[in-house]
Amino acid sequence: MKIISLVFFLCTFSLIAQSDTKTCVLLSKVNTLIQSKHIQPKPIDDSLSVFVFDSFIDALDPSRNILLKSEYQSLSLKYRLNIDNLIQRNDCSFLPDIITVYKNGLLRNRAILEKMKTDTIGYNVKDTIRFYKKAFPFYLEEDQVETAWRKNIKYKILDDIVSQNTNLDSITAAFNTVESASKKLIIANEICKINVILQKESGFEENLFDNFCSYFDPHSAYFNVDTKSNFVASLSKEHLSMGMNVNLNDRNEIIIIKIDPDGPAFQTGGIKKGDQIIAVSNLKETLQVSCATLESISNMILSDTNKKIMLTLRRSSGKNFKVLVEKKLLKDEGNAVYSFIIVHKNRRYGYVKIPSFYTDFEGNSGKGCSEDAALEVLKLQKDSIQGVIIDLIDNGGGSMEEAIKLAGMFIDNGPISIIVDNKNEQSIIIDPYPGMIYKDPIVLLVNGNSASATEFFASALQDYNRALLMGSTTVGKATMQSIMPLEPNDNENFVKVSINKFYRINGKSNQATGIIPNVVVPEIYEVLYPKECNNPTAFKNDSITSSIVYKQFIKNSAMAKIAKRSTDRIAANSYFDETKKLNKKIEDLVNTPKSPRPLTLTAVIKDQSEINAMWEEINAFDTKSNNLIIHNSNLNNYLLSINPSEKANNEFQLKNVKKNHYLNEAIAIINDLNSVKK
Incomplete structure (x- = not known):
């Protein structure tokens, strides 16, 4: 066992080291390009370090419910004023270090949510919740996390119930039934979102590159093949399309609201206006709508590299069914x-x-x-x-x-x-x-x-x-x-x-x-x-x-x-x-x-x-x-x-x-x- 563990550790370290090296090589190339072509390049100094660190952490934990205060302070002490120095030394080990702490926070939250499945929420407990207009600076102590999540889930359940029925007497009469269904769905979706991120092995470095670029100005950005394709398509009158429009309803479900009769979605004969999209697949990866970000779903659907899209649909609360759509060039x-x-x-x-x-x-x-x-x-x-x-x-x-x-x-x-x-x-x-x-x-x-x-x-x-x-x-x-x-x-x-x-x-x-x-x-x-x-x-x-x-x-x-x-x-x-x-x-x-x-x-x-x-x-x-x-x-x-x-x-x-x-x-x-x- 010790030998196996040691071999596993060395392999993992080798992979991380290779990943760090690749990240730093790309980041160095990004910087070289910006310094030579940008209208007003800036030096790589503490100002960049602070901006990149703050932006990256804000993107990872916008609601301040993943990292503990102690974890944030530790990362801040190590990296907030030091990322510039590390980049110049071609040392990008800060990235996997931050992601490791971040994923540990997600595991902690998942365990709390799993426990909440069987716990009673406690609607008789006098709780309050605060809404902030802007990003707030503080993080939770370890003994506050479970309480914060319980209040968060409690609010989401009440909000979900009220979104379907605003009559207090009617809700009260059927509260146990509707509360149970809402609780099950909301907790399942939260756990699903966490699992999607935990399974993510790449993409964090692209967020780092993007934050690095946006330090120089809001419109400079890093593009991979897909994001470049999506950006170019947005500036064109014609692009590869499935020929349909979607919208979010009050329950954050993606509903098909319009189908182009000349488009491939209509021509499948299996898709109708009003259908709900449950999942999207490019035949390599599948995204469940209930727990994927709208950005990731949009990127998968819009990317010209994904010429075939498998949609999992539901019609009038019936059974799920799948339809394969092959995009074609359409006028937007x-x-x-x-x-x-x-x-x-x-x-x-x-x-x-x-x-x-x-x-x-x-x-x-x-x-x-x-x-x-x-x-x-x-x-x-x-x-x-x-x-x-x-x-x-x-x-x-x-x-x-x-x-x-x-x-x-x-x-x-x-x-x-x-x-x-x-x-x-x-x-x-x-x-x-x-x-x-x-x-x-x-x-x-x-x-x-x-x-x-x-x-x-x-x-x-x-x-x-x-x-x-x-x-x-x-x-x-x-x-x-x-x-x-x-x-x-x-x-x-x-x-x-x-x-x-x-x-x-x-x-x-x-x-x-x-x-x-x-x-x-x-x-x-x-x-x-x-x-x-x-x-x-x-x-x-x-x-x-x-x-x-x-x-x-x-x-x-x-x-x-x-x-x-x-x-x-x-x-x-x-x-x-x-x-x-x-x-x-x-x-x-x-x-x-x-x-x-x-x-x-x-x-x-x-x-x-x-x-x-x-x-x-x-x-x-x-x-x-x-x-x-x-x-x-x-x-x-x-x-x-x-x-x-x-x-x-x-x-x-x-x-x-x-x-x-x-x-x-x-x-x-x-x-x-x-x-x-x-």
């Missing part, structure tokens, strides 16, 4: 440009939605969003429109090349932006298309989710007064990234590196501040949108000296008068006034610290009732119509007549546009712009 309707005609007082106005700045990375069609958007504008012009509303709301960016092309189509000629590289050398981006495809008024709609390439495009049109911007302040990302392999022949490891900053032609930057629209309009949920300036590693705002001379489409004084008229109309608009009030309620709900809550049915019912009432109010408000007449252009109507399979998506898009309350004011702005002599 939710990521494609579309347009409508808006009729108001016998005048026509164009509406163009650009969901993202997608491009054709694979070279299959040669088309990107700029060409698609130009085509939609040309279609609308055939219907004698007064102006165009370009909707960039929730457009998170994408291809900078597409943004440059699109800006060039609407600006007559001249410089669009100034780019600065890591040698601090400046280059001016010139309009690639002299002349304009459209010369009449443009209103751009933006919001707190509009970012990156969207901000590049919007700021160019704003600087030339070619368009009036309406909405809320944008994210504030003014950097460009490029995906690079770690080495020329490395097809497995990549880094998305921030290689440039872009500045407006006047030398100012949107970085961290975002673009402030000419007309600021309140938007529901805007208090929830993350901003670039709130990220600890984001670049600060700066400016450069610019001597660029350019001719504005409309004088500043005229644009200011139009913006003032619009602002006055918005201030008197009851819809936007109600939006502000709802935003205040949402902000209070999200940001106001909650007092400790008693763990009782009455308290949980009260909390859920308050939240449900708010969401009902928001949903009722969010579904109000803008009372505009909106329809397809004549040319798009013809195209739909020969492609009837696209009608369902067209109707879905039309329904959303009819709820857009920015459009009424955008039309008024277009009328004001038309009154100005150009």
Whole structure:
């Protein structure tokens, strides 16, 4: 036995040593690439060590219920100020050491949960639970762990019961039965989640690489083959797909809500709208939905390397069944440009939605969003429109090349932006298309989710007064990234590196501040949108000296008068006034610290009732119509007549546009712009 144990120990040590060496080699290559290509590389010092350690621990234990206080303090003492030194010595033994302590904590928690299966929860015990708005710094003492888990499970059981029935008398009458079923399911799911992590033998080093990259800025990141594939697919109008949409219901179950009749899921004949996804397999690994993370499920489904997916489904609480789906190249309707005609007082106005700045990375069609958007504008012009509303709301960016092309189509000629590289050398981006495809008024709609390439495009049109911007302040990302392999022949490891900053032609930057629209309009949920300036590693705002001379489409004084008229109309608009009030309620709900809550049915019912009432109010408000007449252009109507399979998506898009309350004011702005002599 001693000999076997010694051999096992030596083999294990050898494997760990090899793993450490490989991790450090890759980390060294990541650092070399960043130091040579990044717009603003930082030295490897204690600041990096603190950031990487804190970020890594936060990702492992966000709820502070795995590591003990003593374990955290021990790891912190060893590594929080020392990771930089270890990396420089090619010593990555800190990673398996942290993971060993982490997995021991998971084993401890699993044992507690196994014990709770047969223990009584104790609903008569007076317990309270506290909800924290941000990550909290403290960890548990060893004698507190079981109590913390018992309270956690107790709350989840009560919350699960109340989510199905809010009638106190009804719940009380059947409490023993519903409590037993809920307890069994919740504990089983928690144990399952722990087992998934315990069985995980790799992937932790990728989290380390990602934290290392994000120290330099929030948008630099490590990619393996799958994550690179998923990222590129998100910027494309066409990608390998199963042809179905899913959603999470109130019980965190994944439900199929839409099936593309031209897609492979529909063509199997075995999948229907409303089916629940129980498990997902790439034929090598199977993920149970109840205990896998949404990120891991999403990565498995979306990865282009997984061309065949086995779905385990359940229909109407019946038996589970399996369906094999082989992906095929499909157009992503939710990521494609579309347009409508808006009729108001016998005048026509164009509406163009650009969901993202997608491009054709694979070279299959040669088309990107700029060409698609130009085509939609040309279609609308055939219907004698007064102006165009370009909707960039929730457009998170994408291809900078597409943004440059699109800006060039609407600006007559001249410089669009100034780019600065890591040698601090400046280059001016010139309009690639002299002349304009459209010369009449443009209103751009933006919001707190509009970012990156969207901000590049919007700021160019704003600087030339070619368009009036309406909405809320944008994210504030003014950097460009490029995906690079770690080495020329490395097809497995990549880094998305921030290689440039872009500045407006006047030398100012949107970085961290975002673009402030000419007309600021309140938007529901805007208090929830993350901003670039709130990220600890984001670049600060700066400016450069610019001597660029350019001719504005409309004088500043005229644009200011139009913006003032619009602002006055918005201030008197009851819809936007109600939006502000709802935003205040949402902000209070999200940001106001909650007092400790008693763990009782009455308290949980009260909390859920308050939240449900708010969401009902928001949903009722969010579904109000803008009372505009909106329809397809004549040319798009013809195209739909020969492609009837696209009608369902067209109707879905039309329904959303009819709820857009920015459009009424955008039309008024277009009328004001038309009154100005150009």
